[in-house]
Amino acid sequence: MKKAVLSVIEGMQGSLDISLSGDWLLGVELPGPDPVLDRLRKSPKPTSLAFDSQMLGDWDTGLVKTLIAINVSAGANGVEVDDAGLPAGARQLVALAFAVEEREGARRIFKQKKFLESVGDSVMAALVAGRELLTFVGELVLSVKRFMRGTATYQRSDVIQYIQEAGAEAFPIVSLICFLIGMIFAFVGLIQLQLFGAGIYTADLVAVAMVREMSAIMTGIIMAGRTGAAYAAQIGTMKVNEEVDALTTLGINPIDYLVTPRVFALIVMMPLLTLYGSLMGIIGGAVVGLSMLDATVLQYATQTVNAVHLNSLFGGLFKSVVYGILVALAGCQQGMTCGDSALAVGQSTTKAVVMGIVLIVLSASILTVIYVNLGI
Amino acid sequence: MADARPHIIAKDLTMAYGDFLIQKDLNFTINRGDVFIIMGGSGCGKSTLLKIMIGLKTPATGEVFYDGEPFWASSLSDREATKRKFGTLFQSGALWSSMTLAENISLALQQYTELGDAEIREVAAYKLMLVGLAGFEDYYPSEISGGMKKRAGLARAMALDPEILFFDEPSAGLDPISAKLLDDLILELRESLGTTVVIVTHELASIFAIGNNSVFLDTVTKTQLATGNPRELRDHHPNFEVRNFLQRGEAEDKAA
Numbered sequence: 001m002k003k004a005v006l007s008v009i010e011g012m013q014g015s016l017d018i019s020l021s022g023d024w025l026l027g028v029e030l031p032g033p034d035p036v037l038d039r040l041r042k043s044p045k046p047t048s049l050a051f052d053s054q055m056l057g058d059w060d061t062g063l064v065k066t067l068i069a070i071n072v073s074a075g076a077n078g079v080e081v082d083d084a085g086l087p088a089g090a091r092q093l094v095a096l097a098f099a100v101e102e103r104e105g106a107r108r109i110f111k112q113k114k115f116l117e118s119v120g121d122s123v124m125a126a127l128v129a130g131r132e133l134l135t136f137v138g139e140l141v142l143s144v145k146r147f148m149r150g151t152a153t154y155q156r157s158d159v160i161q162y163i164q165e166a167g168a169e170a171f172p173i174v175s176l177i178c179f180l181i182g183m184i185f186a187f188v189g190l191i192q193l194q195l196f197g198a199g200i201y202t203a204d205l206v207a208v209a210m211v212r213e214m215s216a217i218m219t220g221i222i223m224a225g226r227t228g229a230a231y232a233a234q235i236g237t238m239k240v241n242e243e244v245d246a247l248t249t250l251g252i253n254p255i256d257y258l259v260t261p262r263v264f265a266l267i268v269m270m271p272l273l274t275l276y277g278s279l280m281g282i283i284g285g286a287v288v289g290l291s292m293l294d295a296t297v298l299q300y301a302t303q304t305v306n307a308v309h310l311n312s313l314f315g316g317l318f319k320s321v322v323y324g325i326l327v328a329l330a331g332c333q334q335g336m337t338c339g340d341s342a343l344a345v346g347q348s349t350t351k352a353v354v355m356g357i358v359l360i361v362l363s364a365s366i367l368t369v370i371y372v373n374l375g376i
Numbered sequence: 377m378a379d380a381r382p383h384i385i386a387k388d389l390t391m392a393y394g395d396f397l398i399q400k401d402l403n404f405t406i407n408r409g410d411v412f413i414i415m416g417g418s419g420c421g422k423s424t425l426l427k428i429m430i431g432l433k434t435p436a437t438g439e440v441f442y443d444g445e446p447f448w449a450s451s452l453s454d455r456e457a458t459k460r461k462f463g464t465l466f467q468s469g470a471l472w473s474s475m476t477l478a479e480n481i482s483l484a485l486q487q488y489t490e491l492g493d494a495e496i497r498e499v500a501a502y503k504l505m506l507v508g509l510a511g512f513e514d515y516y517p518s519e520i521s522g523g524m525k526k527r528a529g530l531a532r533a534m535a536l537d538p539e540i541l542f543f544d545e546p547s548a549g550l551d552p553i554s555a556k557l558l559d560d561l562i563l564e565l566r567e568s569l570g571t572t573v574v575i576v577t578h579e580l581a582s583i584f585a586i587g588n589n590s591v592f593l594d595t596v597t598k599t600q601l602a603t604g605n606p607r608e609l610r611d612h613h614p615n616f617e618v619r620n621f622l623q624r625g626e627a628e629d630k631a632a
Contacts, residue, residue: 026499026537027489060537065502092568093506096561100508107511340518341473 002057006031006066008039016046016079018070021055024063033069040077049074051085064093071098136333140263143255152256162265166227170273173226177218178277182206182284185214190292199293203300204307206285212312213319215277217364219270220323224356228331231262232352235335236345244336259336263328270324271317278316311376319367323360330355381444383408383540383572384429389438391424397598398424402438404591404603411566411573411586413606416593417621422576423467423544425593429574430542431459442540460488463533464542468549469525471517477504477528478513484535503531507561523554530561541565543575547582555579559586580624584610592618 004022011017018036039046049070056063067086071094074081083091113121146152189205235258238244247254286300293300334352338344382405389402398421406412414422427433429440431447440447442458450458471480481500485491491499501513507527509520517525526546533541546562547555559582566573577583583590583606592602592609594617602609602618610622619627 027491061499061502065498068502068505069498089568089570092564096564096568097502097505097510100505100510102510108514110514341516343474 001025001028004028004030004062006033006035008035010046011050014044014047016040016049017052018049019052019055020063021053021057023057024059024066026060026062028062030062030066033066033073036070037073040073040079045077046079048080048082050082053086053090056087059087059090064090064097067094068097132337133333136336137329139255140259140329143253143260146253146256147260152260153252154257154261159261159265162262163269165230166223166265167269167272170222170226170269171276173222174219174273174277175280177222178210178215178280179284181214181218182210182281182286183288185209185281186285186288190289200295200299200303202285202289202293203303206289207282207304207307208312210278210281210285211308211316213316213364213368215281216270216274216316216320216323217360219273219277219320220327220360221357223266223270223273223324224327224330224353224360227266228327228352228356229349231328231331232334232338232349233345235259235332236338236348239335239338240340240342240345254336259328259332262332263325266324266328267321270320274317274320315371315376319364322363322367326359326363327356330359381408382406383410383443384412384574385441385444386429387439387441389425389428389440390436391421391428391433392436399593399598399600401599402591402593404600406572406574406589408572409566409570410589411562411575413583413587413590414574414576414593415578415583415590415606415621417578417595420593420595422578422593426542426544426574426576430462430464431455460536461539462542463536463538463540465526465529465533465544465546467544468522469517469529471525471528471532473517476514476516477509477520477531480517480528481532481535484532488536499535500531503534504528506534506565507531508557523550523558526550526558527561530558534565537569538571540572540574543573543577545577545579546575547577547579552581555582556585562586580622583622592621 002022004024005020007019007021009017009019016036016039024030036049067090071081083094086094143152147154185206186202190199190202193199193201193205235244238258244254244258247257282304286297286304289295289300290297295303331352334348334355338348384406386402386404390400391398391402402425404412414425416422424433428435435448439449442461445454445458447455447458471477472483475483478497478500481503482496485496485499489496497513501510504510504512507530509524509527509531512520512524512528517528520528526549530546541562543562546558550558562573562575563586565571573586575582575587587606590603590606590609591600593599594601596617601615602613604613606622609618611619613619616627
């Protein structure tokens with residue numbers, strides 16, 4: 001392969017001859033257009049530019065991009081370019097590149113944002129996101145009203161499918177997590193309680209913790225990662241494919257059709273899963289308790305039954321309903337406000353999970369304070 | 377450049393999805409610099425044939441030869457090397473939505489060349505100029521129109537100066553004028569770069585405007601009915617189906 005050379009020769013009558021030789025291929029060392037560009041900036045300007053490519057070997061994009069740089073500079077300096085000396089293909093490519101003029105104002109100019117500006121921008125963005133969430137809640141409430149009146153359009157088979165996905169199919173993971181959480185509670189509690197001979201109260205600890213708080217929270221977080229993310233991804237993808245728009249044009253409210261049935265499915269399934277999770281947690285605790293304590297199964301069971309009040313149970317189930325609403329809300333809202341690319345679907349899904357978990361933890365704290373004050 | 381050997385040869389290709397036969401006994405030759413059209417009715421397996429040619433789907437039997445070298449019988453690394461000579465424009469552009477147009481074009485350059493960032497950016501800008509998208513480097517695919525996406529897809533397909541360009545329905549979803557401009561662009565690029573072009577289409581206007589070689593796939597007999605210059609096939613081919621397709625269903629049945 002011959003080395004690519006670009007030489008500039010001052011021609012007669014103030015013209016400028018550019019001689020190209022060697023192989024001009026992308027990826028090999030190419031001489032830049034700088035000598036030509038420098039010459040074009042200097043006065044007196046050449047009257048015209050001409051090329052000589054008799055010694056030119058193979059060429060590809062490497063040559064054409066250099067020619068384009070020269071052409072742009074020549075245009076800016078008002079120098080005429082005579083491209084007759086170029087190979088036909090390269091001449092056509094250069095002509096093609098300049099065939100469509102750059103659209104006015106199309107190019108993006110990036111400027112560095114000032115610190116305060118970016119702080120302001122993110123505050124405004126947060127406000128907008130907050131308003132979007134409120135709007136969404138409002139629309140959901142209106143949709144529930146339509147469901148109660150029986151004027152909403154939805155598919156009953158969809159609701160059943162959502163219930164199956166959010167309920168029955170979540171059984172294995174809820175079992176595993178709650179069982180292990182129960183075991184961990186029993187372990188930690190038992191070692192501390194045995195220090196002053198109150199080992200049997202491990203049963204109380206595990207039962208109360210699971211029923212009042214932990215089962216609902218763990219199920220909620222599992223649902224945020226499992227079902228909330230799925231909702232955001234499903235609705236988000238439908239949004240990208242304009243399926244949501246297709247529903248709207250048919251006169252079907254996408255909230256009624258897509259969102260409310262999903263929220264309903266979680267409201268129904270969350271308490272059931274939580275109840276089941278509590279049971280699994282208590283069993284997990286019992287496995288540890290019975291193997292480390294000198295207690296019979298009957299003793300442990302009686303201790304457990306006496307520890308759990310109906311108030312605690314209903315308190316826990318109420319929390320689970322709240323978490324279910326929040327998780328479904330976060331998932332569906334993020335799906336409905338999803339952008340229109342694969343990337344945006346990913347971002348919405350991430351946000352749905354994060355938002356779901358944050359909302360669960362926030363509401364858990366608030367509800368616990370309320371419960372304590374009400375004496376539940 | 378002037379290589380008399382055929383560029384691509386398909387030999388006894390049979391394609392199937394599992395037990396479901398799509399097409400059998402496909403034999404055709406594509407010369408260097410041809411604009412080769414793969415045509416046929418909807419669902420006859422045009423796109424599947426393209427997928428086999430670019431290495432996305434394995435043929436049931438048969439072989440595709442590039443420059444005389446078998447494609448599917450060669451080792452994985454040889455096949456990868458052959459694929460690097462291809463540029464493909466997918467039906468709806470298939471631009472990566474998380475990347476700007478410039479980044480879409482740059483990916484192949486970053487992977488397969490030693491160029492620096494500034495140079496890659498320069499090449500990307502030039503490729504976009506070629507397809508009439510000067511100044512759109514920093515746009516995301518979701519911010520431009522369907523026709524622009526197609527052209528940006530073409531710019532990406534040409535990133536590595538491919539020897540063969542594959543197009544899947546380039547004019548689908550474009551208005552007649554944009555479709556015509558895209559056809560012109562394909563022709564101009566072929567003329568100036570000497571690229572071999574393979575196009576899947578059933579757009580008659582494009583077929584006659586740019587094609588100089590073709591294969592006609594039939595849905596009923598599940599094999600090719602004709603190969604050759606589409607204009608000659610339209611006027612002189614003995615088979616009624618072929619003429620009828622190329623004359624928009626208005627051919628006279630000579631046998632009848």
